[in-house]
Every structure is written in C-alpha cells, then in structure tokens.
Amino acid sequence: MAALGAALAVFLGALGAVGVARWLEGNLRYDRGTAPRRVPFLGGHAPSTHAWSRYHVRYYTMALLFLAFDMEMVFMYPWAVVFVEEGAVALAEMVMFIAILLLGILYAWRERALEWA
Amino acid sequence: MNPWTHAAISLAAVAGVLLVGGYVVAVLDRAVSDAVSGVAVRWRAAFGDPVREAALTLLSQRTTTERPDAEGWALAPALLTALAASALVVIPAGPGLDVADIPAGLVLFGAATALVTIAVFLHGWSANSPFPLVGAYRFIAVALSVEIPFFLVLIGTALPAESLAVGDVVRSQTGMWNVLRQPLGLPIYLVGALGVAFWGPLNLSDAEDLALGTLAEVSGLPRLLWQSGQASLLVALAAMGAAAFLGGWLGPWLPGWIWMTGKTGVLLAVLVAGRHLLARVRLERFVVFGWTVLIPLALVDVFVAGISLL
Amino acid sequence: MGLRETLARLALDGPVPVFVVAGGGLDHELVRLKLDPRIRLVSTPRSANVMLAMGAPTSRLLRPAARVHDQMSHPRATVWAPGSASIDRITRLFPEIGIVRAPDDPVDHVLATHERLIHGERPSEPDVLPNEEPNPWRGVGPYGQGGKGMTGGVPYGRPLPQRSGDRDGLELDVLDLRVGPFFPHLPAGFEMTVKLQGDIVQEVRIHRPPRAGIRSDLHDPVLQRVAAESVCIAELELARARHHVLGFAGALHFHGLQALGRRVARMATTLSPDSAPTILRLRRLVPTTGVLSWSTKGVGVVSRALAEELRGPNARASGVLRDLRAHDPTYQALGFEPIGREEGDAAARWKQRIDEAIQSVELARRAEGARTTPGLGVEGPRGPIGSPTLTSRDDLSIVTGLIEGMEWGDALTTIVSLDLGPMVQL
Numbered sequence: 001m002a003a004l005g006a007a008l009a010v011f012l013g014a015l016g017a018v019g020v021a022r023w024l025e026g027n028l029r030y031d032r033g034t035a036p037r038r039v040p041f042l043g044g045h046a047p048s049t050h051a052w053s054r055y056h057v058r059y060y061t062m063a064l065l066f067l068a069f070d071m072e073m074v075f076m077y078p079w080a081v082v083f084v085e086e087g088a089v090a091l092a093e094m095v096m097f098i099a100i101l102l103l104g105i106l107y108a109w110r111e112r113a114l115e116w117a
Numbered sequence: 118m119n120p121w122t123h124a125a126i127s128l129a130a131v132a133g134v135l136l137v138g139g140y141v142v143a144v145l146d147r148a149v150s151d152a153v154s155g156v157a158v159r160w161r162a163a164f165g166d167p168v169r170e171a172a173l174t175l176l177s178q179r180t181t182t183e184r185p186d187a188e189g190w191a192l193a194p195a196l197l198t199a200l201a202a203s204a205l206v207v208i209p210a211g212p213g214l215d216v217a218d219i220p221a222g223l224v225l226f227g228a229a230t231a232l233v234t235i236a237v238f239l240h241g242w243s244a245n246s247p248f249p250l251v252g253a254y255r256f257i258a259v260a261l262s263v264e265i266p267f268f269l270v271l272i273g274t275a276l277p278a279e280s281l282a283v284g285d286v287v288r289s290q291t292g293m294w295n296v297l298r299q300p301l302g303l304p305i306y307l308v309g310a311l312g313v314a315f316w317g318p319l320n321l322s323d324a325e326d327l328a329l330g331t332l333a334e335v336s337g338l339p340r341l342l343w344q345s346g347q348a349s350l351l352v353a354l355a356a357m358g359a360a361a362f363l364g365g366w367l368g369p370w371l372p373g374w375i376w377m378t379g380k381t382g383v384l385l386a387v388l389v390a391g392r393h394l395l396a397r398v399r400l401e402r403f404v405v406f407g408w409t410v411l412i413p414l415a416l417v418d419v420f421v422a423g424i425s426l427l
Numbered sequence: 428m429g430l431r432e433t434l435a436r437l438a439l440d441g442p443v444p445v446f447v448v449a450g451g452g453l454d455h456e457l458v459r460l461k462l463d464p465r466i467r468l469v470s471t472p473r474s475a476n477v478m479l480a481m482g483a484p485t486s487r488l489l490r491p492a493a494r495v496h497d498q499m500s501h502p503r504a505t506v507w508a509p510g511s512a513s514i515d516r517i518t519r520l521f522p523e524i525g526i527v528r529a530p531d532d533p534v535d536h537v538l539a540t541h542e543r544l545i546h547g548e549r550p551s552e553p554d555v556l557p558n559e560e561p562n563p564w565r566g567v568g569p570y571g572q573g574g575k576g577m578t579g580g581v582p583y584g585r586p587l588p589q590r591s592g593d594r595d596g597l598e599l600d601v602l603d604l605r606v607g608p609f610f611p612h613l614p615a616g617f618e619m620t621v622k623l624q625g626d627i628v629q630e631v632r633i634h635r636p637p638r639a640g641i642r643s644d645l646h647d648p649v650l651q652r653v654a655a656e657s658v659c660i661a662e663l664e665l666a667r668a669r670h671h672v673l674g675f676a677g678a679l680h681f682h683g684l685q686a687l688g689r690r691v692a693r694m695a696t697t698l699s700p701d702s703a704p705t706i707l708r709l710r711r712l713v714p715t716t717g718v719l720s721w722s723t724k725g726v727g728v729v730s731r732a733l734a735e736e737l738r739g740p741n742a743r744a745s746g747v748l749r750d751l752r753a754h755d756p757t758y759q760a761l762g763f764e765p766i767g768r769e770e771g772d773a774a775a776r777w778k779q780r781i782d783e784a785i786q787s788v789e790l791a792r793r794a795e796g797a798r799t800t801p802g803l804g805v806e807g808p809r810g811p812i813g814s815p816t817l818t819s820r821d822d823l824s825i826v827t828g829l830i831e832g833m834e835w836g837d838a839l840t841t842i843v844s845l846d847l848g849p850m851v852q853l
Contacts, residue, residue, distance in 0.1 A: 002120060010127055051245050062262070
C-alpha cells in the first residue's frame with residue numbers, strides 16, 4: 001500500500017509542480033496578448049474559421065480494432081503471471097484466442113480498413 | 118518510515134532522475150546532431166546550449182491564441198511530466214532501490230504510457246489552431262498502432278519472471294538477459310518507445326510538415342515544460358527498456374545502480390541517434406505496418422518466450 | 428541581480444532562434460542560413476525572437492510578413508535584407524526595423540539585434556497590425572458568440588467550419604486554410620488555399636503570382652547569366668549540381684533529418700569537379716535513413732503522360748528523357764546522355780536529382796575550357812532556361828491534381844519534391 005501511495009504522491013507531485021510553475025509564471029506576467037498576436041499561425045494569413053470542428057477522424061475503423069486488442073492485453077497480464085504454473089494449457093488457450101483476433105486484423109487489412117487516403 | 122517522508126524522498130528522487138535525464142537527452146541530442154552533420158562534436162556547446170536555450174525560452178513571453186482551451190493547455194505539459202514520473206516509479210535502480218515496488222509494476226507503467234495519448238491530444242487540441250489540431254489527431258493514430266506491440270513485448274518479459282513486478286523481471290534475467298532470450302523484444306519495444314514519446318521518425322504530432330504541430334502555437338515557459346516533459350518520458354522509456362531487456366542492475370564488479378544508469382544511457386543514446394538517422398515515417402503506411410507487421414511479430418515474441426519456458 | 432538579468436546573461440551565447448520570411452527564389456539562401464551554427468532556424472514564429480526577412484517588399488508579402496511578425500512572442504525584433512530594393516514601404520510598416528545591405532552578413536546583424544534585445548537596450552517591437560478582434564464581442568451566449576449553444580452565432584471571433592460531404596458518406600467539417608507564403612518547407616513565397624477534411628486535402632488552389640514575366644527564378648549567378656551569354660560548362664554544371672544538392676539538403680530537413688541536411692548543404696557549398704565520389708557516397712548512405720523509401724516511395728506519382736507537360740528532372744524522373752543538352756554538340760562531344768527513371772514518385776525525383784548532380788560534376792570534370800553556345804537554349808536545373816522559366820500554368824494544375832485526396836504530410840512531401848521554384852517573385 002505504501003508503494004502505491006508513493007506512486008500516487010509522485011504523480012500528484014509532478015502534476016502539481018509543473019502546474020504551479022505554469023500558473024505562477026502566468027500570474028506573474030500574464031498578458032492576454034493583442035488581437036494580431038493571438039491569430040493562429042498559418043504562414044502569413046489568418047484562418048477564416050475556428051479550428052475546432054467535427055474533425056473527420058479517418059482511422060476510426062482502426063480505433064475500433066484497437067478496442068478489441070486492448071481487451072486482449074488486459075487478459076494477458078494475469079495470464080503472463082500464471083503461465084509457467086499452467087504450462088502448455090495456458091499457451092494453447094492464448095494461441096487460440098489470439099488466432100481468432102488475428103483473423104480480425106487480416107479481415108480489416110483485406111477490407112483496407114487500416115488506410116484512409 | 119513515515120509515509121510523508123517516504124513520499125517526499127520518492128518525489129525528490131524522481132525529480133532528480135528526470136531533470137538529470139532530461140538534460141542528458143538534450144546534451145546527447147546536440148552531440149549526435151554534430152556528429153551526423155559532419156563536424157567535430159562541440160562538447161562545450163553540447164553541454165551549454167541546453168541551458169542557454171532554456172534561459173532564452175524562459176525570457177520569451179508565452180503566447181496564446183484566440184479562444185484557446187486554457188485549462189487543457191495548462192494541463193497538457195503537467196500531465197505529460199506526471200505520467201513520465203509515474204512510469205519511472207516502478208523501475209528499480211538496484212535491488213530494492215525503487216520508489217514503488219508495486220506487484221503489478223508493468224501494468225502501472227503501461228497505464229502511464231498509454232495515457233500520454235491524452236496529454237498530447239490535449240496539447241494539440243487546446244490551441245484551437247488548425248495545424249496543432251491535425252497533430253493531435255495524428256498522434257492518436259500513431260499511439261493506437263504502437264501501443265499493442267509495445268505492451269505485448271513487455272508482457273513477454275513477465276513470462277519467465279512469473280510476476281508483473283519490474284524487480285522480478287530483472288531478477289529473472291540472472292542467467293541470460295531478455296535481449297538475447299527474446300531477440301524480437303527490444304527492437305519492437307524501441308519502436309514503441311519512439312511512438313509513445315513522439316520522437317524522431319515517429320514524431321508525427323510535432324512534425325516539421327505541420328510547422329511543429331502541437332508545439333506550433335507554444336512559446337515561453339509552456340514550450341520548455343512540454344519539451345522537458347518529452348525528455349522525461351524518453352528517460353522513463355529508456356529505463357524500462359534497460360530493466361526489462363538489458364538485465365537492469367545485473368552486472369559484474371560495479372554496483373547495480375551504475376549498471377542501470379549505464380544501460381539506460383545506452384538506450385537513450387540509441388533513441389536520440391534514431392531521431393537523427395531515420396526519416397519521418399508516413400502516417401498511413403506506419404499504421405498498416407504497426408498492425409500487420411509489429412503486432413504479429415510481438416505475438417511471435419510472446420509465444421516463443423512461452424514455448425521456451427515449457 | 429534579478430532573475431531576468433541572470434536569464435539574459437545565460438541566454439546570450441546560445442544559437443539565436445530565427446524565423447525567416449523569404450521571398451520567391453530565395454530557398455537556397457534559406458538552406459545556407461541553416462548551415463550557420465550561430466542561429467537556429469525555427470519552423471514557427473512562436474518560438475523565434477528575431478524575424479529575418481529577405482527580399483524586396485511587395486504588397487503581396489508585406490502584409491503576411493506583418494502577420495507573422497505579430498505572431499512572435501515578446502521580446503522580438505525584425506531584420507530585413509531587401510537586396511537592392513527601396514525600403515520606404517518596409518519602414519512605413521516596421522518603424523524600428525534593422526536593414527541589412529550587401530555585403531553585410533544578415534546573420535551578424537541578427538546576432539547584434541538579438542543581443543541588444545535580450546539586454547533590454549532595444550525595446551521589443553510592438554504589433555504592426557491594428558489591435559482589432561476579427562469579430563467584435565456581441566454579448567450573447569456563454570462566449571459572446573451572439574447565439575446560443577456551440578453552433579449559434581459567431582463564437583468569439585470567428586465562424587465555425589462548414590460541413591461538407593465526403594466519399595465515405597459522412598458529412599463532417601472542412602477547414603478552409605490559406606497556407607503560406609511563409610509556411611516552413613514550402614517554396615519561399617508559395618501560397619495555396621486548402622480545404623482540409625480530417626487530415627486529407629480535399630481541394631487546393633495554388634495562388635499565382637500577380638505578374639508574369641519573371642526574369643530568372645534561379646539564384647545562382649551563373650544560372651542567371653547563362654541565357655544571355657556564353658559561360659563555362661564546368662561552372663554551369665557545378666551550379667546545377669549545387670542546386671540539386673542544396674534542394675536535397677532542404678528535403679532532408681523537411682523529413683526530420685536536420686543534422687544530415689546540414690552535412691549535405693555543406694557538401695553543396697564545397698562542390699568541385701572532383702566531388703563525384705563524395706556525392707556518390709551520399710547516394711549510397713542516404714537510403715539507410717528511409718528518406719528515399721518509407722518517407723517518399725509511392726508518394727505523388729506523376730504518370731508518364733502527365734510528365735509530358737513537365738520539364739527538367741521532374742519529367743525525366745517519370746521517364747520523359749527531354750534534355751536540351753542532348754542536342755548540344757558541345758555536350759555530345761563530352762559524352763552526355765540524359766538519364767532518367769520510370770517510377771515518377773517523390774523518391775524517384777530525389778534520386779533523379781542526386782544522380783543528375785553526380786552526372787553534372789562528372790561533366791564539369793571533363794569539360795575543361797568548353798563553353799556553352801548562345802542561341803542553342805540551355806537546360807537549367809528545372810528545365811530549359813531562357814524560355815519562360817516560371818513553372819507554367821499547366822504545371823500548377825498538375826500539382827493541384829496530384830495533391831488533392833492526399834494526407835497533408837504526403838501533399839507537402841509531393842510539393843517539396845517537385846522543386847516548383849518561386850511562385851512569387853520579390
């Protein structure tokens with residue numbers, strides 16, 4: 001528990017230190033800037049619209065595929081710990097599981113779901 | 118030990134490692150840059166310029182854009198640094214010489230490096246400027262493509278250790294380092310590290326073709342914090358690479374922490390050299406490469422590691 | 428001593444971050460500036476303290492230069508190297524500007540300006556453009572957008588992007604951007620209006636220079652003389668090699684290999700008739716970086732039919748072996764034969780240009796005292812010199828056709844590889 005506490009302390013401490021440095025600097029000499037200084041950089045012209053938009057994330061099919069594999073990774077953590085104990089059974093089970101997922105990648109690849117341009 | 122003292126010492130140790138490590142990254146970067154550009158390495162400049170550059174950046178005023186997401190923009194570098202620090206806590210510098218010997222250390226490391234995605238995305242999104250925004254979305258594509266092989270090879274190192282604690286992973290390499298036992302592991306890990314740290318050939322989010330992408334609208338202290346956060350992340354990634362594949366503190370004659378420092382330095386040098394010797398990849402080609410080459414290879418790595426233990 | 432003075436003292440000796448604003452045709456000057464260890468060229472004005480402007484001030488460039496100037500963070504200063512042009516229009520906009528005339532080195536001037544700026548002896552320059560919001564505050568809605576919700580009215584300053592359909596049936600927003608003339612790595616003065624949907628270039632319009640009839644788009648003095656008078660073939664060929672090698676140095680920087688780019692640029696400045704082995708070694712080493720494979724292979728393929736409309740190395744990289752030198756008896760006597768490739772992609776264009784540089788250096792070694800014959804027409808590094816050297820309208824429509832539908836990074840890779848030359852002459 002002490003170890004987790006230390007980890008949390010480090011996370012919060014680093015977050016706080018950097019956050020406070022930025023906040024302090026901002027308060028010491030904060031300047032909202034003039035209108036021409038706030039214009040986003042495009043190489044010499046001002047943008048005509050906001051940048052925030054309904055952005056076309058074209059790799060969304062890949063992102064969905066990622067979800068499946070991310071779950072698989074969660075299963076693999078405990079599997080790795082008990083692997084030596086369980087032996088061949090554990091290996092066979094995981095190979096089957098992964099093989100099914102790999103078929104998914106092959107299908108996605110064939111359907112060109114990983115490309116978008 | 119009093120938990121507060123423990124926390125304070127931990128924090129100081131991590132801060133020290135990250136500051137020194139980040140400086141080493143900056144020095145190595147200049148030295149390698151000189152060597153690649155064909156002039157004699159100017160060591161004085163290599164050691165001095167990072168400090169001078171930081172001072173100049175600090176002198177410059179920060180910029181803001183029209184209607185940015187100010188809170189998100191402030192949070193991004195803090196989150197990046199905090200995640201790098203959290204990734205570092207689980208890595209022992211010597212036997213028992215760690216901040217947090219968590220039984221599931223690899224899981225915490227994985228979680229911290231996965232959340233870097235949030236920090237980089239926030240950094241690009243918050244400016245409300247077109248090119249940083251494109252950089253932000255690009256990073257997600259890179260991160261989603263490298264993270265699975267990156268974690269898979271780390272899981273591979275947990276198999277012989279029968280534990281997810283990084284200390285146990287190091288101890289399991291007493292006979293033979295994982296870099297030899299699982300030869301596919303370290304290369305895939307390093308590719309993943311380049312991707313996670315948006316560095317070198319996989320720096321697509323802060324790239325030259327986007328006028329530095331998520332950094333395009335950042336100056337002054339926030340710029341310095343972002344760059345130091347990235348350097349911290351590289352340090353954490355190199356340290357984990359040394360622990361998981363190069364036998365961490367294991368080594369003859371010298372004390373363990375020196376071995377660990379040396380091995381981390383070697384991996385840092387490899388990562389920095391990669392930045393100067395490898396051209397930026399194309400996003401789409403890399404996504405396909407990640408899914409159709411890196412993931413199958415990482416699975417082969419895990420299963421070969423498994424079979425050798427049967 | 429205060430914190431500010433300590434930082435200022437520390438900051439002085441390091442390389443000075445400079446954002447360069449260059450007019451058309453000055454790309455090679457830019458590469459030379461990248462070689463200077465005293466300064467550090469940066470890709471966004473946000474990280475620069477000094478703006479170095481090069482070229483004569485035309486109205487098309489003054490306003491964008493002012494825009495970029497105002498985007499720099501304080502403390503900031505400007506140095507302008509106008510060549511032989513009059514400076515009245517510059518000083519009207521930038522009253523405190525430093526002007527550099529040949530033969531003074533602009534870099535010396537930048538360093539001196541920077542030093543005074545950091546020490547506080549020179550005030551940071553105020554904005555050039557008026558301090559006016561793009562859309563005034565309307566006082567309605569949480570952000571004063573003049574409407575309710577995220578999409579009502581104009582949210583603080585600018586309208587939201589408009590939706591547009593796409594081939595996948597989704598209707599999502601399009602970012603309409605006017606990029607350039609000082610966007611890093613695009614040819615100096617290059618301006619285009621791009622419709623970005625996601626990271627894909629849906630539509631592009633390249634802005635043409637207002638005046639046609641540009642005298643010469645090549646910076647090298649030999650290449651400027653060659654149309655009018657007879658010059659030494661050795662000199663001409665070395666200038667051609669220099670053009671290609673410097674161009675490649677810029678491309679290396681664009682692809683993330685800044686240090687290697689510096690090495691190659693230095694090689695370009697020291698080319699001699701005996702340099703062929705040096706370039707050949709470069710040609711063998713560079714592929715290990717991936718810049719000719721994973722970064723450029725298959726990007727921006729110009730078909731053979733399209734290449735008929737192009738000139739110079741761009742055409743030859745797609746298999747159209749047109750070269751004026753092939754019909755020149757002097758060159759024929761030197762054993763010249765045009766070289767070419769078939770692939771026509773960005774990688775092929777770079778390989779073509781490096782190979783031509785090697786060929787040129789070899790020619791320079793064999794040429795001895797041979798001179799060009801005036802009136803025959805001269806093949807320059809981008810195609811025939813003398814006839815209009817400006818990239819023709821057709822070329823531009825080819826570029827537009829090539830990059831539409833590409834990912835943004837690939838589109839830029841294509842433009843960089845095409846060696847378009849100046850779109851705007853300063």
